[in-house]
Amino acid sequence: xxxxxxxxxxxxxxxxxxxxxxxxxxxxxxxxxxxxxxxxxxxxxxxxxxxxxxxxxxxxxxxxxxxxxxxxxxxxxxxxxxxxxxxxxxxxxxxxxxxxxxxxxxxxxxxxxxxxxxxxxxxxxxxxxxxxxxxxxxxx
Amino acid sequence: xxxxxxxxxxxxxxxxxxxxxxxxxxxxxxxxxxxxxxxxxxxxxxxxxxxxxxxxxxxxxxxxxxxxxxxxxxxxxxxxxxxxxxxxxxxxxxxxxxxxxxxxxxxxxxxxxxxxxxxxxxxxxxxxxxxxxxxxxxxxxxxxxxxxxxx
Numbered sequence: 471x472x473x474x475x476x477x478x479x480x481x482x483x484x485x486x487x488x489x490x491x492x493x494x495x496x497x498x499x500x501x502x503x504x505x506x507x508x509x510x511x512x513x514x515x516x517x518x519x520x521x522x523x524x525x526x527x528x529x530x531x532x533x534x535x536x537x538x539x540x541x542x543x544x545x546x547x548x549x550x551x552x553x554x555x556x557x558x559x560x561x562x563x564x565x566x567x568x569x570x571x572x573x574x575x576x577x578x579x580x581x582x583x584x585x586x587x588x589x590x591x592x593x594x595x596x597x598x599x600x601x602x603x604x605x606x607x608x609x610x
Numbered sequence: 611x612x613x614x615x616x617x618x619x620x621x622x623x624x625x626x627x628x629x630x631x632x633x634x635x636x637x638x639x640x641x642x643x644x645x646x647x648x649x650x651x652x653x654x655x656x657x658x659x660x661x662x663x664x665x666x667x668x669x670x671x672x673x674x675x676x677x678x679x680x681x682x683x684x685x686x687x688x689x690x691x692x693x694x695x696x697x698x699x700x701x702x703x704x705x706x707x708x709x710x711x712x713x714x715x716x717x718x719x720x721x722x723x724x725x726x727x728x729x730x731x732x733x734x735x736x737x738x739x740x741x742x743x744x745x746x747x748x749x750x751x752x753x754x755x756x757x758x759x760x761x
Contacts, residue, residue, distance in 0.1 A: 472700050473709065475693055480713020482690050488721060489683030496676045500659040507652035509684030514645045525645060531637045538631035539650030541623050543658065548620035555613040562718065564614060566711055566740065568621025573704045574747075582629045585702075596747035603739030606732055 490546070491553060499550045503543060563604040570600060625707070631691060632698035640695045647691055704751060708744045715740075 494502040518525065552561045574593065580586030635643030659665055697706065715737050 472697060475697050476701060476706055476709035477713050479690055479693050479697070479706075480710040480715070481717040482686055482693075482713075483710065484714050484717040484721065486683045486686040486690060489680050489686065493676065493680040493683060496680065497671050497673075498662075498664040500655065500662045500664045501671070503655040504652065504659055505681065506684040506687065507648050507655050509681050510648045510688045511645075511652065511684075513685050513688050514641065514648060517641050518645060521641070523639070523641060525642060528638055531634075535630060535634040535637065536646055536650055538627045538634060539647040539652075540654045541627040541630065542647065542651050543654045545620055545623045545627060547658070548616050548623065552613050552617035552620060556617060561617045561620070562714070563736070563740070564617035565621035565624070566707075566714075568618035569625050569707050569711075570621075570704075570744065571618075572622040572625040573707045576625065576629065577702065577704055582626070583633050590750055592750050593747045596743040596750070599743030599746065600740050603736040603741075603743060605736070606739060607736030609732065 487549070491550070494550055499547060503546050506546070560608050563607050567600060567604055570597070628694050628698060632695050635695035636699060640692055643695055644688060644691045648688070702751065705748060708748055711744060712741065 490502065490506055493505060496502075497505065517523075549561060549565070552564070556564075574597075576582060577586070578588055631643060631647050634646060637643075638646070719733065719737070
């Protein structure tokens, strides 16, 4: 079940990028970022109202936990900037390399509260194959 | 060169935001976490908009030519964040990255094929190589866990 849910996230992201970039081309990067977040707030508020949940600011938790939304804005802006300069396939491929590298670093040091999974030198072979794949995707 | 770095940073920011959002969700709940994610995101989007030149061009935008489904990206984003918040603490971030890649890549190729009738050999071969590399590293993770269980 966990694997099925994980496998659904990728296709949803691709469809989301298609929709968001269409909007971005029409209204610009920053306007679309605002509109995307407003559109997203509606279903969340609906869920919160239906399930009668209340929102309260938790002051006892570290402040950085609230920064996910701000970092997400950078994801949108960075993606759009490289989309217009490099095109879709290279942006996707380089973004995936960034994701793999960041995941390995986070797993190795157990950063941000994740379980520690030490880096093995053998994993360099996998990373080299990934970079090779990205190069082939980019060149052809 | 600068844009190559920006594209990689976009990927790095995805992983960091996903983990931070999941940590927040663990403390305050999945839906409340998503709510804060979007409120803070909206706030920062507004700040960026204020400092950009786009605000002045707002009146020139022809909203009638934008297809209605273009606004649904934000709604799908909510589904992605809710699912990610739920799944991130249950699965290794490397494993999650692999599964998300597979789905993203193959649906991306399907969209390219349906919309543009485009199917390049280079993309398929390159994509398969990326997949092989990810699976190879994934198997190393599995071996490591098995050894830990035995010892």
